[in-house]
Amino acid sequence: EENGEGPRHQAGARPVPAQGDGPDRAGLSASSQDSWFKSLFVRKVDPRKDAHSNLLAKKEENNLYKIQFHNVKPECLESYNQLCEGMLPKIHADPQYSCELVGTWNTWYGEQDQAVHLWRYRGGYPALTDVMNKLKQNKEFLDYRKERGKMLLARRNQLLLEFSFWNEPLPRPGPSIYELRTYQLRPGTMIEWGNYWARAIEFRQHNHEAVGGFFSQIGSLYMVHHLWAYKDLQSREDTRNAAWQHEGWDEVVYYTVPLIQHMESRIMIPTRASPLK
Incomplete structure (x- = not known):
């Protein structure tokens, strides 16, 4: 289902989040309980005439991203960082x-003893190909x-596009810690997630x-990455708890949790070479 949208939740009354994501369902009214059950079992498919990458990605810029995950031998992590600091900024x-x-x-x-690198290619796939060909001669x-x-x-990598409604990641001063939250979605639900x-x-x-x-295009598919700084x-x-004070956040959690097959959180520390400090 690379093209088109998969099943979508049937809209219902404004919900209360499922247990584990917010208030307990025990206090739901009869109508809310009915809406909750419908959200699990009543679904419909809306036909689409375009790939979800064209519907969700930014149109004004042709940016392609590559994320790399390197699992390093524990005794080599410091040497690995020094090696990268000598090459990646060049x-x-x-x-x-x-x-x-x-x-x-x-x-x-x-995941311990792991390095994560995020690259941007301005110009999309042609830029990626051009860089790869030049590096082969370096x-x-x-x-x-x-x-x-x-x-x-x-080691593994993925090619990603950025969601149209997110900020473009730009260099920022620190010090900060970063959280990379990764969601493996059920096939066919990327449009719904984006909405x-x-x-x-x-x-x-x-x-x-x-x-x-970001959402994946090559590598593991139907995968979303959200990058946060704290x-x-x-x-x-404190910041995550404050989100629950905004009307509508509970509804987003309620409807997006059923779309997820697996999720993972990494807390990451920038290396000395990182533009995101």
């Missing part, structure tokens, strides 16, 4: 490469890759914590 600063290093981090809480980069390979246990979050993002921009929102873990807790 690619970022060289005008012959149509790409920008958005951020580079080490995972603090989540001896310093090839030596870097060879040395890097000795330090890794596993709800186009409204929900308004509740999460008051403290400038919203950094970027001063510290307590600030994260």
